[in-house]
Amino acid sequence: MAQTLFDKYGGFDTFSSVVSNFYQKILDSSQLSHYFDGIKMERLMSHQTSFISKALGGPDKYEGRDLVAAHKGFNISDPDFLEMAELLEEALEEAGVEAADVASIIAVITSLKDQVVGR
Amino acid sequence: MSLLLQELFELLDVGVGIFCPDSLRLVESNVLLKEWFRLEKSSDLLSDHLTQDDFARLQKSISKGRIFRLNKLVSINSRLENISFKAHLTTLSDQKNYLFVQGMINNSERESKRIMKEYTIIEKKNKKLLEQEKEKALAANEAKSMFIATMSHELRTPMNGILGMAQKLRSGQLDFTQQRSVRAIESSGKQLLAIINEILDFSKIESNKLELHAQTTDVKSLTLDVLEICSGGIETGDKVTISADIPSSHIPHILVDDVRLRQILINLLSNAIKFTEQGSVVIALDHQLVDEKHAQLVFTITDSGIGMLQEKIDHLFEAFTQHDASTTRRYGGTGLGLAICDQLVELMQGDIKVTSELGKGSEFKVLLTLPIADLKHELKSQAEGEIQDSVEAQKNLQTLDISGKKILIAEDTPINQEVIIMALEDCDVDICMANDGQQALEFFKKSHFDIILMDCLMPVMDGFQTARAIRKLETNGHHIPIIAITASTTDEIARQCHEAGMDDVMHKPFNFEVLVNKVKHWVNQDQKPS
Incomplete structure (x- = not known):
């Protein structure tokens, strides 16, 4: 079996630091930070780590709600989604993920847009 | 800025400064920031102190109006410290845009990584130790x-x-x-x-060395056997009645290790008798078909004895424990009986349930779901009729005469030699005693014998080797019966005996009559292998 992206970049350790860097970027962003007012970041980051790990072929430990339910009521706009994707891209690049792999991860994330935007 | 404020600014533990957003040249900063970036000493351009990647990121952040973050290891007082920098564009009162940079020592991430690493090492070490x-x-x-x-x-x-x-x-x-x-x-x-x-x-x-040997078993007669064995020691004057409650309906023959099932029931029943001074002890059998191939058997042993409290029941099946320390003296026993029962029942994938009331009595239920012996086995069980016949034959054996038969005995322990001789004393047989296997082999070569009794563990040449050597010497379909005599009761020894070519196994210590009957049986086999 081909090595998963999850294993290739060092598993949970790597992706939890990617996620924490990613959320730092989101909270730094005046465009996105308001979505996270009053959100328990630790729990969110733990869910997000599990979610990304699962998406990249790692173990299935994601116990959060499905994407539509999780984003319901936020009314996330297209540009905000793209901004988020860009920040994730940065976070991945900074963790040393190769450009081709960053592109495929972002492609996976972009494919989920309909479940997140305008809900 | 007032002078005091200027001083305070320099006293900060935080490095602060502003740079020109285009050229990234230092405009103003406190000493700390200069030290951390080594500005001025070589160059006052921020870009000269960043890696190419970080520089590209910074430029991107500036163009997108985002916050730029950077972690940098700096040697301070010969100690490596992690400094977190944060930079973003800001417009000051002179209406000019600046890149505002601030940094502070933040070892928490490094520290936590170090702790994580150490933890992993310790965990691995502990796992290995464990x-x-x-x-x-x-x-x-x-x-x-x-x-x-x-x-x-x-x-x-x-x-x-x-x-x-x-x-x-x-x-x-x-x-x-x-x-x-x-x-x-x-x-x-x-x-x-x-x-x-x-x-x-x-x-x-x-040590998981106990194997179960399922046999086609008539559980009704097995239960009655158990009753007979256990009530044997009871004198008629006793105040306890012991009885069996067995349904008159047909119970199919069951595949179960009868020896071990008997052991479980004897243990429970004799326990009940031991702890009952007056009243009754009943062993009841009940059965129910689970499906076409399985039946559930329920053996219930009820007594009107001393009973026990719930907390005693909880520890009842632990090895080496008894009702309590004082009953150990009063009632005797190793405290292993129930532990063995429990484990045997577990091996049979069954269950033991106990209910009890102090002073009123106890009830032990053994629940076993066992396969019903199929037709083939039923046929085999009809062949048990033949075994019944052989029981008859056993009785006939007692009248059989083996006087004058020549018996070779290989046994190294003098007392055991004497015991075997005693057992055979009344049979008027001709005994030849060998002190080890080698000697037995020599005797066998020199003269004719009707049967050999062979101890398994002997010096010079053990029973297995001797039996093998004897079988090699035999010709023309000649086969002398060899009975192994061993203190071991393991299946392994029995298997080894048969592999070595021995015909039967006798366990030490033995009952004289049983030994004599075995000898009679084999001597009268016309020297044919079984």
């Missing part, structure tokens, strides 16, 4: 089981001498006191043997 300890414990337990098995075997050998001599003594001319003494020796010996057997069983179960 595994080593577990192996040690397993090895120690194995050694203990081996020791118990060996000890039990060693104890059985002299028991042969004691019980054998007592049997012989009893049949002689004795006055009343002597009779009583001999009976006491014999019953104590039997009791001791039962304890040794219990310990041996327990160690076998504990």
Whole structure:
């Protein structure tokens, strides 16, 4: 079996630091930070780590709600989604993920847009 | 800025400064920021102190109006410190845009990574240690089981001498006191043997060496057998009635290790009898078909004895524990009986349930779901009729005459030699005694014998080697019966005996009559292999 992206970049350790860097970027962003007012970041980051790990072929430990339910009521706009994707891209690049792999991860994330935007 | 404020600015533990957003040249900063970036010393351009990647990121952040973050290791007072920098565009009161940079020492991430790493190392180390300890414990337990098995075997050998001599003594001319003494020796010996057997069983179960041998079994008659065995010791004057409650309906034959099932029931029933001074003890059998191939059997042993509290029930099946310390003195026993029962029932994938009330009595239920013997086995069980016939034959054996038959005995222990001779004394046979296998082989070569009784463990040449050598020497379909005599009760020994070419196995200590019957049986086999 081909090595998963999850294993290739060092598993949970790597992706939890990617996620924490990613959320730092989101909270730094005046465009996105308001979505996270009053959100328990630790729990969110733990869910997000599990979610990304699962998406990249790692173990299935994601116990959060499905994407539509999780984003319901936020009314996330297209540009905000793209901004988020860009920040994730940065976070991945900074963790040393190769450009081709960053592109495929972002492609996976972009494919989920309909479940997140305008809900 | 006031002078004091200027001083405070320099006293900050935070590095602060502003740069031109286009050229990234330093405009103003406190000393700390300069030190951390080594600005001025070589160059006051921020870009000269960033890696290419970080520089590209910074430019991107500036163009997108985002916050730029950077972690940098800086040597401060010969100590490496992690400094977190944060930079973003800001417009000051002079209406100009600046890149505002601030940094502070933040070792928390480094620290947590170090702790994580150490934790992983410690965890690995601990896991290894735990595994080593577990192996040690397993090895120690194995050694203990081996020791118990060996000890039990060693104890059985002299028991042969004691019980054998007592049997012989009893049949002689004795006055009343002597009779009583001999009976006491014999019953104590039997009791001791039962304890040794219990310990041996327990160690076998504990080391997973106990195998079950399922046989087609008539559980009704098995239950009645158990009743008969257990009520045997009860004198008629006793205040306890012991009975069996067995349904009159047909119960199919069941595939189960009958020896072990008997052992479980005897244990429970004799326990009930032991703890009941007056009233009744009942063994009841019930059955229910689970499906076409399985039946559930329920054996219920109810007594009106001393009973016990719930907390006692909880520990009832633990090894070496009894009702309480004082009952150990009052009632005797190893405290292994119920532990063995519990484990045997577990091996049969069944269940034991206990209900009890102090002073009123106890109820033990053994629930077993067992396969019904299929047609083939039913046929085999019809063949048990033949076994019944052979029981008849056994009776006939008693009238058989083996006088004048030549018996070769290989046995190294003088007392056991004597015991075997005693057992055969009344048969008027011709005995030739060999002290080891080698000697037995020599005797076998020189003269004709009708049967050989072979101890398994002997010096020079053991029983297995001797039996093999004898089988090699035999020609023209000639086959002398060889009965192994061993203190071991393991399946392994029985298998080894048969592999070595021996025909039957006799366990030490033995009952004289049983040995004589075995000899009679094999001598009359017309020297055909079984």
